[in-house]
Amino acid sequence: MEIQIDHLYTSRQLDSLFNELLTADFAEAYAPHRDVWCLQTREELLQGRKVGIGAWTIPDKYSGKRGDLAGACILRRSDSLLGAELELEVIHVQPQYRNPHYYPEPLQGNRTKPQQAIGSSLLKKAEELCQKYGYRRIVSQVPTRFSALVFFLLRQQFVVHEYDADRNQYHLAKSLEPIYNSDPYDVRMIVEWLCDKWLIEVSEWSKPDHAVGLHTIGEYTDWKVGVDILICQHSADLRRKLKDATCPIRLVVFRSEEDEIPDRILKEQNIHFIQPTTLMRETRNGDLDLNLQDYAAGVLVPIREELFERLKQSERQVFLDGGEYGQILMRRVQEGSRRRAFIVFSNSDVSNTEILGIGKILSVHAGTPEELWNRFGTLSTFEQKAAFDQYSNIKTKMTAIVFEQLEVNSEAVDFSRRLATGGWCYLSDEEFYRQVLAHGAYPQTLRLVKG
Numbered sequence: 370m371e372i373q374i375d376h377l378y379t380s381r382q383l384d385s386l387f388n389e390l391l392t393a394d395f396a397e398a399y400a401p402h403r404d405v406w407c408l409q410t411r412e413e414l415l416q417g418r419k420v421g422i423g424a425w426t427i428p429d430k431y432s433g434k435r436g437d438l439a440g441a442c443i444l445r446r447s448d449s450l451l452g453a454e455l456e457l458e459v460i461h462v463q464p465q466y467r468n469p470h471y472y473p474e475p476l477q478g479n480r481t482k483p484q485q486a487i488g489s490s491l492l493k494k495a496e497e498l499c500q501k502y503g504y505r506r507i508v509s510q511v512p513t514r515f516s517a518l519v520f521f522l523l524r525q526q527f528v529v530h531e532y533d534a535d536r537n538q539y540h541l542a543k544s545l546e547p548i549y550n551s552d553p554y555d556v557r558m559i560v561e562w563l564c565d566k567w568l569i570e571v572s573e574w575s576k577p578d579h580a581v582g583l584h585t586i587g588e589y590t591d592w593k594v595g596v597d598i599l600i601c602q603h604s605a606d607l608r609r610k611l612k613d614a615t616c617p618i619r620l621v622v623f624r625s626e627e628d629e630i631p632d633r634i635l636k637e638q639n640i641h642f643i644q645p646t647t648l649m650r651e652t653r654n655g656d657l658d659l660n661l662q663d664y665a666a667g668v669l670v671p672i673r674e675e676l677f678e679r680l681k682q683s684e685r686q687v688f689l690d691g692g693e694y695g696q697i698l699m700r701r702v703q704e705g706s707r708r709r710a711f712i713v714f715s716n717s718d719v720s721n722t723e724i725l726g727i728g729k730i731l732s733v734h735a736g737t738p739e740e741l742w743n744r745f746g747t748l749s750t751f752e753q754k755a756a757f758d759q760y761s762n763i764k765t766k767m768t769a770i771v772f773e774q775l776e777v778n779s780e781a782v783d784f785s786r787r788l789a790t791g792g793w794c795y796l797s798d799e800e801f802y803r804q805v806l807a808h809g810a811y812p813q814t815l816r817l818v819k820g
Contacts, residue, residue, distance in 0.1 A: 377421030417758035440487040457509040549652035555695025624659040666801035671717030676750040687745040728772035
């Protein structure tokens with residue numbers, strides 16, 4: 370048996386949350402105000418003011434059918450003097466799925482099913498959302514009578530930063546390091562994120578592989594030092610590009626590990642080298658690949674099957690996603706008719722995430738949820754603004770992918786491994802044509818047929 374973590378979107382899922390999961394020990398603990406809280410929270414989840422995440426059991430990983438809703442957490446945005454925070458309002462796991470080392474003996478309940486660390490998995494997902502959407506802390510307010518929950522959060526590196534004697538509750542918080550969670554293959558986005566972390570302001574990109582920035586020294590002196598940022602394939606490439614570098618500091622980012630840097634260049638103290646391994650440590654993102662952007666043929670995105678069925682094969686449409694895509698797809702679109710860019714839809718509702726369909730990308734746009742809805746909302750799978758608000762509630766940036774010539778998949782292809790660590794990923798030329806288009810040529814293929 371496996372566990373699948375996903376958002377709680379539909380009325381049926383919320384029925385399972387409130388009528389099945391949040392009953393028994395949960396209802397008893399929150400009496401006498403539980404019913405009022407449930408009615409209010411259900412409405413807030415439907416309207417997008419809060420976010421629900423569920424953990425389902427999957428008895429048969431090959432069929433992908435979900436079983437019980439074994440656990441869930443509810444999140445909401447809150448504002449404090451330290452800025453916007455993500456608040457963990459509720460995290461609850463059915464007693465039979467709880468792991469004993471997190472809970473005192475009386476609360477272990479009738480634990481007869483295999484351990485799955487569901488609470489830890491839910492909290493990890495909440496922390497990933499916190500980091501992905503730019504929040505620096507995840508907080509929680511826990512009444513003192515819920516000692517098991519306090520112990521659980523303390524084991525997960527939360528700290529008690531306040532005790533409210535009037536309400537008899539602890540305020541716990543966990544600070545999270547910034548992690549690069551945008552496009553892992555777009556060199557420009559990665560470099561600009563890294564420079565921002567190091568207090569270097571990128572003023573312009575004079576070339577695709579050469580940027581100029583300003584590093585501010587001192588809090589009050591306001592000294593600014595120029596920085597040349599060079600993207601290099603290898604040391605020979607570096608030697609050519611140093612001729613155009615005129616700033617006092619040179620920051621060199623290698624696309625691949627470089628072992629043979631000339632001694633003459635190494636002795637220059639104003640040159641700083643960033644190898645891919647260093648880049649991964651600084652961004653805390655092990656998926657970075659500064660070379661794949663030159664070979665990406667398509668983007669693989671998860672979508673719920675009922676939303677995919679709303680797409681119309683013969684029309685121009687838009688896929689709205691919470692991920693921050695770079696300009697890799699657009700560069701491919703602009704390079705000419707021979708280099709197509711594709712969007713590949715994969716079913717997010719099963720463990721073996723098979724392909725649902727594929728379309729040809731026309732353009733890619735980034736912006737706030739409100740901006741993108743105003744431009745593309747009527748072309749998306751969201752039939753109403755309320756449904757979109759529910760999806761975009763805690764997001765600060767989104768991407769709109771405009772596509773056409775949608776084809777429905779006729780043969781299952783498993784991409785679960787590719788999507789295991791994130792919400793989307795790119796497919797290389799070789800992987801795209803081998804796995805998606807099989808032996809044919811777009812749009813007449815063996816795997817993809819219209820109708």
